[in-house]
Amino acid sequence: MLPYKVAFHIQPYKGRTDRTVHDNIKYIIDKYGNHGAFYRFKTSTGKILPLFYIYDSYLTPPEDWANLLSSSGSHSLRKTPYDGVFISLIVEERHKDDIVSGGFDGMYTYFASNGFSFGSSHQNWKAIKTFCDINNLMFIPSVGPGYIDTSIRPWNNHNTRNRVNGKYYETSLQAALMVRPEIVTITSFNEWHEGTQIEAALPKKTLTRMYLDYLPHKPDLYLELTRKWAEQFNKEKEQWLM
Template identity: 65%
Template sequence: MARFRRKTCITLTVLILFIFVVIVILKSLRPEGSGFGNPFGLGLFPHLRKAEGGQIQPQLRRDMDGTNGKVRSEERASELEAALGQYPAPNYNLHVFYYTWFGTPQFDGKYIHWDHPILPHWDPKVAAGYPKGRHSPPEDIGANFYPALGAYSSRDPSTVEAHMQQIRTAAVGVLAISWYPPGMKDDNGETTDEIVPLILDVAHKYQVKVVFHIEPYKGRDDLSMYNSVKYIMERYGEHPAFYRHKTSSGKLLPLFYVYDSYLLSSEKWTSLLKDTGRHSVRNTPFDGLFIALLVEEKHKKDILAAGFDGMYTYFATNGFSYGSSHSNWRTIKSFCDSNNLMFIPSIGPGYMDTSVRPWNFQNTRNRINGKYYETAFSAALEARADIISVTSFNEWHEGTQIEKAIPKTAGQTKYQDYLPHKSDAYLEITRKWAEKFDKEREKWLV
């Protein structure tokens, strides 16, 4: 029995030595730097494989003298710079309103906002003549156009990457992100503050800046606004993509759009926006440029009395409100100039929301193959706007998007499209006018 065990051990030893010799020979025959796996089977353990192989070892040795990290960083910076070279320069005086409220089952567990409900007319008699219910994605979405990316999630990094590429293609320098405080949301969506870091990181990669478009969240008043601004500044203010506007005095201040600002009285706003206010941000680390929404003509004086720094018009429907009417922009600009306020008119490529408001045909504005958008741009330039804001990049429910859209028919629904132009038609129009805006501003500042 002992002799059998000794014979077995000798046999195993010889076998192991034979295998070892074969491996060494095979390894010596393998071309240096070849892509074959490690002969010892360590391909299952990437962290171990990196210690082997002709290509990796020199890299590890360079790391030891502290130079490799710098070399790789410079290589990545060079590659990124080359990639960005294909895009036009970003115009930081051109802003676009951006929405992060879309979701899909893959990333969010369900569809969000693509399944928007059909909103009833306020008159029950009129409402009775229109369909009810909600949309059923991915074929049936709450929009009159269909995105080239499909029904996407705002949390999908690849979506955000594609969006930033489109924004840079359009030469837009700043996106105004629709924002609710942590834990809060719009009536049809979910919370979105947690998406902000992703937006900032990818925006920075593409040299795009971010401002906050503060929505009329529940309980918004002077104190809660102070806390909201404080939160934004402390959490995001140091990020390199966080936008700061250079004022005429040379200060660099963050800019905040305040949607539906008229819902709060001027007296309440002065508490936040005047030096003597109880919850004033002025001359504090949370100071900034606060831009109010101008809807009615009387709001001009209210905005001035409240202590705002400027006004914007948001709506893409020419004639929908006093503020959104192109014919009023020169008068509004004159008022702003006389009172040291910024004027930021909002332009749009068109308006169509009958997918979610089927009774709202009177506010539809046909795109006219891009002419409507160009007319709005021209009106903003004629008014000598301080900044131009675009409504919107991706407010699909209201059909104001400049994001790529494609022709699509689903069942009995035929979606609108940009034909006879390509899917990126409105990005190209935006780029063209961004350049014109830059040249006009140079003339104004002479």
């Protein structure tokens, strides 16, 4: 068995609709569904289904998503070989009801900058989780080690979040575990241009950019923190299920 699995993150693209996503899902499952690295999630009903994250899902009206994700939809994936666990992005508070009416199975927050959006604000996670529990949805909080994207978005300095030698990451992880989620996502492994990478890093400077490293800590600081909190997460999940 492969130690790592891959779940698909479906980005917006020109002409993306519920119908094109229907075709995307069929293509992905037909082409990769039997691969050992294809991630499947065991639901509360015991089904084992592929899990898909739909980024910027709010760009499509909820009634269109319902055609795809509700059991009575005109081109529904439910109760077909292409059924799955479909996770919507929550940015604004009003998106919660749209996610329910669209037929999604849950919501995730994605952004690594605490306070950037309603969904990515740690202080809102408890209320979002309560909403999800009431509506039988998964809540998947997203965490990150920090955030700085001013090299590509010079105007966005107000969303910079200092790493504080790993403390920001650990605070994010602690906030996520506090709401007892089934899954926690990490944004990201290697997005250096947004300062959210957790991969091993050595000091690096070019003519146009100074890359952030983790000095005075070891290059694998954030991988070690990830291991530590993943182990903690697994231990706590066992206790929640007792």
